[in-house]
Amino acid sequence: MKISIASGKGGTGKTTLATNLAYLLSQKYTVILADLDVEEPNSAFFIKGKEVQQKKVFKMIPEWDKEKCVLCGNCQRVCKFNAVIKLWEEVLVFNQLCHSCYACSELCPQNALPMKSYEVGKITEFEQNNLHFVEGKLNVGEEQAVPLIKETIDFVEHNFSSDILRIFDAPPGTSCPVIEATKYADYIILITEPTPFGLHDLKLAVEVMREMKKNFSVVINRYGIGNDDAIQYCEDEKIPLLGTIPNMKKAAEAYAKGELLSKALPEIRNAIESVIEKLRTLEVLL
Amino acid sequence: MKIAFTTKGTEWDSPMDPRFGRTDYFLIYDEENDELTSIDNTDVNEVAHGAGPRTAQKLFEQKPDVLITGNGPGGNAAMALKQGNIKVFTGAVTMTAKQAYDAYKKGEL
Numbered sequence: 001m002k003i004s005i006a007s008g009k010g011g012t013g014k015t016t017l018a019t020n021l022a023y024l025l026s027q028k029y030t031v032i033l034a035d036l037d038v039e040e041p042n043s044a045f046f047i048k049g050k051e052v053q054q055k056k057v058f059k060m061i062p063e064w065d066k067e068k069c070v071l072c073g074n075c076q077r078v079c080k081f082n083a084v085i086k087l088w089e090e091v092l093v094f095n096q097l098c099h100s101c102y103a104c105s106e107l108c109p110q111n112a113l114p115m116k117s118y119e120v121g122k123i124t125e126f127e128q129n130n131l132h133f134v135e136g137k138l139n140v141g142e143e144q145a146v147p148l149i150k151e152t153i154d155f156v157e158h159n160f161s162s163d164i165l166r167i168f169d170a171p172p173g174t175s176c177p178v179i180e181a182t183k184y185a186d187y188i189i190l191i192t193e194p195t196p197f198g199l200h201d202l203k204l205a206v207e208v209m210r211e212m213k214k215n216f217s218v219v220i221n222r223y224g225i226g227n228d229d230a231i232q233y234c235e236d237e238k239i240p241l242l243g244t245i246p247n248m249k250k251a252a253e254a255y256a257k258g259e260l261l262s263k264a265l266p267e268i269r270n271a272i273e274s275v276i277e278k279l280r281t282l283e284v285l286l
Numbered sequence: 287m288k289i290a291f292t293t294k295g296t297e298w299d300s301p302m303d304p305r306f307g308r309t310d311y312f313l314i315y316d317e318e319n320d321e322l323t324s325i326d327n328t329d330v331n332e333v334a335h336g337a338g339p340r341t342a343q344k345l346f347e348q349k350p351d352v353l354i355t356g357n358g359p360g361g362n363a364a365m366a367l368k369q370g371n372i373k374v375f376t377g378a379v380t381m382t383a384k385q386a387y388d389a390y391k392k393g394e395l
Contacts, residue, residue, distance in 0.1 A: 082336025085343045087369050097336045
């Protein structure tokens with residue numbers, strides 16, 4: 001079983017739910033938690049474990065060979081991403097914009113743009129008792145999250161038996177990185193906050209999940225602020241509500257110290273336990 | 287001196303476009319023969335990735351000495367502009383092209 005925790009709006013509690021769910025479930029059986037929010041992974045603040053291995057992730061980019069180049073400009077014409085441009089006597093390659101399609105390299109009549117590998121990030125595996133934690137982290141300045149998200153999922157698939165439960169901490173939003181972090185999942189939990197902004201972005205996330213024909217449900221975090229519109233929305237749309245996590249100043253304080261909320265606060269632990277119960281009722285978890 | 291402005295129109299009175307990569311137009315003023323020309327860049331709206339380098343490439347074809355813009359080019363565009371020794375002046379956000387030129391002449395940008 002692969003469960004992705006996604007949100008629409010950022011800062012609604014994806015990491016809180018993912019880390020606490022993984023931690024509590026790991027008290028009973030083996031769990032893998034993968035942080036796929038590779039642009040700003042933060043599950044590692046809450047899950048401390050022993051580092052098992054680290055892998056560098058590369059992408060292929062063209063490198064300009066000034067000696068061979070005849071400045072025909074073909075590379076610039078074929079690049080759909082404006083990652084290769086010819087400026088007077090120079091050809092510039094923008095590594096971050098390159099999608100590694102090889103077009104410029106393959107179609108260069110002089111063979112002046114050979115492809116070479118270029119590091120974009122790292123995948124690190126940690127272990128804490130029954131909890132295996134895998135983190136994908138993009139290097140500072142890199143723009144493309146999707147390839148590293150894919151690599152991180154492949155890493156999990158390659159290193160662990162397929163019968164182990166996987167929990168994916170997805171990036172926020174509804175664009176390509178979210179699609180990548182949810183498309184392989186069997187089940188999606190959307191977490192939101194009961195504010196107009198939270199509801200607005202929840203609706204967008206629901207639209208995406210429906211488009212991808214995913215089974216999904218909703219958790220409401222910071223319950224107690226805002227209003228009940230999100231609950232009403234779930235009822236109207238017949239989306240299962242897995243539970244609510246109470247709004248507490250103490251939760252913010254513990255979070256800011258990097259404490260796992262289900263260890264620090266019994267109220268939060270109870271809330272997450274009842275989410276787990278509900279997942280069992282829905283037969284998402286055994 | 288050949289001076290390029292990022293603008294929302296094709297006249298001296300056109301407001302400046304504070305963006306570089308996604309500017310609507312360039313106004314090019316050639317001080318030597320007092321000639322004002324413009325380049326349409328509105329097709330950049332179709333571009334999802336790499337607007338900065340693409341627009342820089344377009345500007346390079348005009349070989350200007352100076353670029354006057356609003357917020358300043360982003361990282362990719364700045365890297366491209368560096369190649370061409372184009373002097374970049376920023377801060378002309380809410381002006382017309384003419385006001386930006388006067389401000390540049392007075393050393394206010």
